[in-house]
Amino acid sequence: MTIDVDAPLNAITRATAQAVTEDPANALAVFRASGVAESAVATVVRARTHTVRVDEPAALGGADTAANPVEVYLAALIACQVVTYRFVAQQRGIVVEDLRIDAEGDLDVRGFFGLDESVRPGFQAVRLTVHVQGPESAERYAELQREVESRCPVLDLTTAPTPVQTTLVTG
Known part of the structure; x- marks a missing residue:
C-alpha cells in the first residue's frame, strides 16, 4: 500500500517539518489552561476558547455534574x-x-485522603484496550500500536517523569 502524501494529516506533518527545519524554535509549543474553583469541589477550566467542567461524585464531596479529574485524565x-x-x-x-479505545485505572483513595502515606495518590495502574478494524494484518496494527505508544504525548506524561514547578501566590 502506498502512502497518500496529499492526505490532510500528512500535510500538517510536512508543514510542521518544514517550519521546524527553517527554525528549530518552531518545534516548541506552550499549551495553557486556567481553572477556577466552583462550589464544593468542582472546577471550571478554560483552555483557549474551550471550557471543561470537572466535578466529583457525591461520595467524594461533589455534585456529580461532570467527570472527575482522573476520569478527565x-x-x-x-x-x-x-x-x-x-x-x-x-x-x-x-x-x-x-x-x-477503552481506559480504566485503579486508584487507591488512601493516598488522596492521607490515610496511608505509603500509597501513592494517583493511579496504581492504567489499562487501555484498543479496538482497531481494517484490512491490515494483525502484525501491521501491532506495529502501529508500538509507534503510537512511543509518540503519544499524554501517555508519555504518565510513563516518564515530567518536571512540575508550582508557584504559590497569596493575598
Missing part, C-alpha cells in the same frame, strides 16, 4: 491516543476503518 489519554493513531496510520499508509 483517562479521557485525555484516550483522545491523545486517537489523534496519535490517526497521524501515525496516515503517515505509514495504514488503513484504520474503525478505532475505539
Whole structure:
C-alpha cells in the first residue's frame, strides 16, 4: 500500500517539518489552561476558547455534574491516543476503518485522603484496550500500536517523569 502524501494529516506533518527545519524554535509549543474553583469541589477550566467542567461524585464531596479529574485524565489519554493513531496510520499508509479505545485505572483513595502515606495518590495502574478494524494484518496494527505508544504525548506524561514547578501566590 502506498502512502497518500496529499492526505490532510500528512500535510500538517510536512508543514510542521518544514517550519521546524527553517527554525528549530518552531518545534516548541506552550499549551495553557486556567481553572477556577466552583462550589464544593468542582472546577471550571478554560483552555483557549474551550471550557471543561470537572466535578466529583457525591461520595467524594461533589455534585456529580461532570467527570472527575482522573476520569478527565483517562479521557485525555484516550483522545491523545486517537489523534496519535490517526497521524501515525496516515503517515505509514495504514488503513484504520474503525478505532475505539477503552481506559480504566485503579486508584487507591488512601493516598488522596492521607490515610496511608505509603500509597501513592494517583493511579496504581492504567489499562487501555484498543479496538482497531481494517484490512491490515494483525502484525501491521501491532506495529502501529508500538509507534503510537512511543509518540503519544499524554501517555508519555504518565510513563516518564515530567518536571512540575508550582508557584504559590497569596493575598
